[in-house]
Amino acid sequence: MSSTDLMWVTGGPQGSGIDTAANLFARAVAKAGYYVYGKREYHSNIKGKHSYFETRVSRDKTSSCMDAEDILTAYDSETIFQHFMQVKKGGVVIYNTHNDAEDIEHIISLENALRERLSEFFHKRGMKGTTQDAIDVAKENGALVYGFNMEGEVAVLAKKLGEAQLGRFNRYVNTLAVALSTSILGLSKAHIQNAAGDMFGGKGSALQENIDVIDLAYELTSDLPKYRVTLTDVPYSGHRVLLDGNTVVALGKLAGGLRFQSYYPITPASDESVYLDMNKNVRLTDSTIDGPAIVQTEDEIAAIAMANGAALTGARSSTATSGPGFSLMVEGLGFAGMIEIPVVITYYMRGGPSTGLPTRNSQADLLFALSAGHGDFPKIVLSSGDHIEAFYDAIRSLNYAERYQMPVIHLVDKALANAYAVIDESELNTSKVKIERGTILNNREDNYKRFRLTENGVSPRATIGSGNIYWATGDEHDELGHITEDPYERDSMYEKRMKKLVTADKEIPESERFSYFGDERASHIIVSWGSNKGAILKAMHTLKEEGIDVGFLHLRMFSPFPKGISRYLTGKKLIDIESNYRGQCAYLLRAELGITADNLILKYNGRPPSDNEVYSAVKDIIVHGTKKVVLTNGV
């Protein structure tokens, strides 16, 4: 049995139902037993600019995409222009003949730089640059192209159904395009109709109309040859869910007992807070309905301040933001460090600096997160590599914050935040993690000292309202929390705070801080972090098939830094892979371990690395000894 693994892509103007189309496709193929990993790419724009979904469909779980597209499903011209070069030989383009004559000069939403590249490309071939030209090129490249007059087809259907407003049916062009593709992929019609049922059931006539459109798509394609890989049903067991990274983090926070979240709207973070707000009344195992207060604030300064304040009362508290917001939160972060507040910041990394690439991927904020704030203070910084890790890391972040009474920064890159994945429900298992709250005082204690000097640096923590009185100040303070500038007291309090990081380093197991994949004897070891994990694992697999063994150290906690990783790295040739310019993780390896990564694979164009570019770059390094490879794929 061949292992199905293909890329399906759809795109269109933002606001035209691309998310719905991709969701329909993902649900439909999931019903046939396949795993899905969908990468969502979009502009900082509400309506009109090109957004697209790359969806990987596979028998096995994956957390990455490939650049070569098997199926391109396009109902607008820009999607063709953006993607026609990516369609692989033997791949399929399903397109809308309605747009055949449109040319690149008249598609106003195209980025100028792309228009120029395309113009040059078509000019060299003596072509004007119409949609038809692009289709012809795809055909020359070995793609199978299937054109349909999509508006025309839905209009005929509408008329047949006696629908008076033909224009209303235009909104089903998306459904038609998706269903044409699933038919060509040999997916059972029942699956896509059931998927439509999940999405449109209870929405008036929408469901039946979608079903009729799907029937139409399957009729139109009934005589066409199927794609060489077909999505026949495969066995599966248990339930599976379709979740994006923002939602998985939100679910982790709810599981972890989050009781307060404050946020200021920012891409790509606010989807998490919005989900929390919509689902804040949480059922507990004893059937009570409890849940967090969710507050939208005036800015990120207030967001962290409110989360800090709430945390002092004993409510598990967090905020979620991305780079520009985190920049504003830095003083609140330092305050949390100074007065030992357990607060969690979920930091969704997007392209910087400044507004940068607000909707695109980046891992350029690692060093900033680690060093944010003036003065020395302890903080825990961790990052997740995929949806499952993000779920458990969200729970554990709340634990770490309370156990060590310090801010925790949970880094999630945009690629993961916005990626949709089909996940086995059993993998999100709340019985795998315990709630650990550290030393909380629930009763009144005589002569209570909030900042009592202790062996491990952690002082028993009273919450406001628990019967104990205490003081806290962002000034240096004594054990009671009053201001001091005494040099000896300064030393002991400074050391007490920093000691907590040593305690955390001793107590947090390596399994929560890094993962090692592959043969430990390999001469080349990849070091990477965040959502690059998926593409690296796939690339390693391909390399292994070619007889090239590489190891992979996936670093998940940066502070306290797991020095134990040196046993995997010492004496090896290291290949550092990151989505930033400077190689920030490589910098840390030098700083923390004195180990230099010989080779760098970097990407900073705002798109996450694909399997194939990681594969080629690693191979280039191992076979040719190339020092540094900059990855540039993506549209």
Add this chain to the structure above:
Amino acid sequence: MAFSSFKTDVWVDWCPGCGDFGILSALQMAMAEYKKPASDYAIFSGIGCSGKIIHYVNSTGIHNLHGRSIPMAIGAKLANPRLEVIVAGGDGDMLGIGVGHFVSAGRRNVDLSVLLFDNGVYGLTKGQAAPTLPRGIKTKSLSEPNIDTNLNPIALALTAGYTFVARAYAYDIKFLKDLIVRAMKHRGSALLDILQACPTYNDINTKEFYGPRLYKLEEPEWDGVVRKPEEWNEKYSKAIQKALEWGDKIPVGLFYQNELVPSYEDRISQRLTAYAERPPALQAISTSDGTIMTDLSELLKSKRVI
């Protein structure tokens, strides 16, 4: 509890004659009179001389970042609405660096009492002009007259949406204490603008300046309390007009109060089922052995594809 039980033995290091002493005494007296257990109070202060007040009061106090005590106090109050939350800060802290939070707080109407230590100067940094110092005024600490126009805290609070807006004088401790108690009793955001001298840097707004000018807004001549919706327009408009009075006569007292506006806690209660009975800070999140109590099954079910 006795007034003296709200004192700590920390040395109060304000300059002699500072208005902060009067505010401290009035606050301690108000807390004693309000009769909450000391551990149910939480005072959030800002940066500057006024910020140190929490160290002198025997109840939980958080000496905050500059300008951020309002949002931090809001976080604490919303997580545990049973706390009596007080914010203390200077006009530089709350109307300068923290003015965005000061204004935004009015939109929410969280049940807080905001004590604005209003002396027109940044004392701890040697007397630069603060937001309530009028334009053209040259205190002895300034090399040239103040270049910026002053903010009017009363008018700003009224237009921002505070539902209790009052002014007091740091040297009339009894009057101030009474207003602090009323602010604490008020359900919603209360602003208490407290005029005070900075004897070291502000030689304009002194006791001698205020003494002959202050007069009290008192019934029956003045009643700023909105008791019925139809009273709102007139009382609110009059309060704004009264807020503009500054010169030979300066009013102190309660300009405006309106408890008909739902507090933010009331608004959350409408949306968060457990809130009134079990606010976030008091909810159980795990069993005694640390087992997670959240049941995600319904949420996951809604995301099921197969």
